[in-house]
Amino acid sequence: MELSDRKKLILRAVVENYIQTAEPVGSKAIVASAGLKVSSATIRNEMAELESLGLLEQPHTSAGRIPSPQGYRLYVNELMEEHRLTIQETQKINDALHLKIRQMDQVMSEAGKIISQLTRYPTFALATGSKKSVISRYDLLMVEENAFIAVLMTDGQVVKNKLFRVSEPVSAPQLQLLSTLLNTSFTGLTLDQLTPELLKVSAHAGEEAYSLISLVVSFAIEVLEEMENHVVHTAGIPSLLAHPEYQSLEKAEPLMNYLAEMGSDLNLPVIQDKNVKILIGPENLADELKDSSVIMASYDIGGGMQGVIGVVGPTRMDYADLAARLSYFADGLSRMFGKGEIPAPTEEE
Amino acid sequence: MELSDRKKLILRAVVENYIQTAEPVGSKAIVASAGLKVSSATIRNEMAELESLGLLEQPHTSAGRIPSPQGYRLYVNELMEEHRLTIQETQKINDALHLKIRQMDQVMSEAGKIISQLTRYPTFALATGSKKSVISRYDLLMVEENAFIAVLMTDGQVVKNKLFRVSEPVSAPQLQLLSTLLNTSFTGLTLDQLTPELLKVSAHAGEEAYSLISLVVSFAIEVLEEMENHVVHTAGIPSLLAHPEYQSLEKAEPLMNYLAEMGSDLNLPVIQDKNVKILIGPENLADELKDSSVIMASYDIGGGMQGVIGVVGPTRMDYADLAARLSYFADGLSRMFGKGEIPAPTEEE
């Protein structure tokens, strides 16, 4: 069933009033804010109907109405106008992007901090993707007699390194040999393909080579595990407390703990079709989020992976504004990854 | 003036009772807990004196006593018995150390998480040291025609890398040349020595070399800046809410925000003589910490740097227990850095 235009107008007024004031919206307030030429009694009748449709609800009998999750959903889907960012806002986001993000592997952790500062909401950031990462190349660098550095690169262009200290001395030619071996036998393999393979190689090379190889390969496994584990970075969790819906500790604490501890077992649907995805109240899978909303945007990392960055807040959020900001931010990140390089401030000369 | 033994006993009983119950301690409770063969009236007299000495205070007239910051300080300095960890506790810490910390550069961020989980207090972790870091070696790895990896190692044995994409194609011999140049002219320099030097080199080599060199050097500068910036990692901030002294948002919020935002401008005295340092209430420099305590332990990173890891909580903390746990944990980290290698689970066979 389709709502009358007037009902839509009223629902929208309720949502937008409530987003601003955080107080239940009464019929008189609607008359004042929406440009309707009807009396408050009429509004009351309409609101009663909107309530029976499940779009509005009453905290208690003698209070105004607040939007239900379904009400917000309808608002987001049909009523909300796309928010246009001001030049200042885009400028702010651009500045933050370019100033703060220096190294590619900091993107995950820094992006969250930036968004959290910009929006004053808690944020989470993670990388995802169905495609399994593989190591595309190995380099071994001799440091001294019993220390060397392994540098690994994944197909997603992520580079990781680790310093190894070993008891038996190693030589440069030896490392050369090993890295050839690694590059021929241990590249292009996904995490599950990587373990049993070890044995074969130990036959070819000597005892010592075996132990070195296994050191580097177990490092490779760590790296791949880390990539698949979808570590979730969070930032700005205490910002929650600034919002009236989390003024009571019973509300705030479970959510804050959930956010602080959301590790690999994230209960969010991370696949998304469009750039921005909004989950309202009970649409969230995690119990701790049933009374909150999540707005997230995705960006392309390359190598078949995508990054997701989102904010968490009360269902009473400025969806239009946040969606626009996140989307713009995510686009900026996509662009950075697309270019494969950070537009550092030094480049602009 | 030296306190009588009985006063010491009473002070200690008050502190330890209060640490456990979080409720002001009355004279009767003291009689019951401390093994004193005197009546509650005597205790009351003694407590009145302890109060006038500034060691105890009364939340309000008709309540028991709680320790003042000076009271805690005296307790920590003289009365507290060193806490012996149980086998289980040390085991737990060892397990956490070995399981969670895989790569050296994760130590900072992981250590905090571990301690926070172990203690259920918010933690902070940072690296410090008067000595300036320098880059001790550069390696350039050719990836493809217009991409290469720079691997930098500091004198503190930290290795960082970055993938560069360049518009002009580069060749392996060229990179070889550049890395020699970098290693001869740009190693052993502190952050402040690093900038003006650039010009000299541009004369030697051609145009293109210049731009590549400056790319790598500016990365080196970023790395050194990052090391000097003493980035503070925090974890477990919401754990604060579990403690009764932070049940009211007015108390909890400023502190949580402070912790969440404590960036480079950390107002803590980071130098320390012993392994563990305790700051009680107003001994803290930051206003936000005036009603809280900080317990921190340091560990040796090598290369003239030391790491600091600490917990933040109410002044009513189990100082003995936490000091012991942190100290043990920090010693474990020192050992790891001393060996220069992570005792990975795979090695234990």
Add this chain to the structure above:
DNA sequence: TTTAGCACTCGGGAGGAATGAGTGCTAAAT
């Protein structure tokens, strides 16, 4: 110096009245 006894203080919780915003419903008006 210690102790028993007692009056006193004060925070915290329970109960209850006043307040007021906002409703639903009815009956008249358009």
Add this chain to the structure above:
DNA sequence: ATTTAGCACTCATTCCTCCCGAGTGCTAAA
């Protein structure tokens, strides 16, 4: 058929007030 004015009603919130009890300080005796 819809809209509106009017009015009784509901209920969260605020502000008293009262009461309780834990714990104190003080006094006077041991």
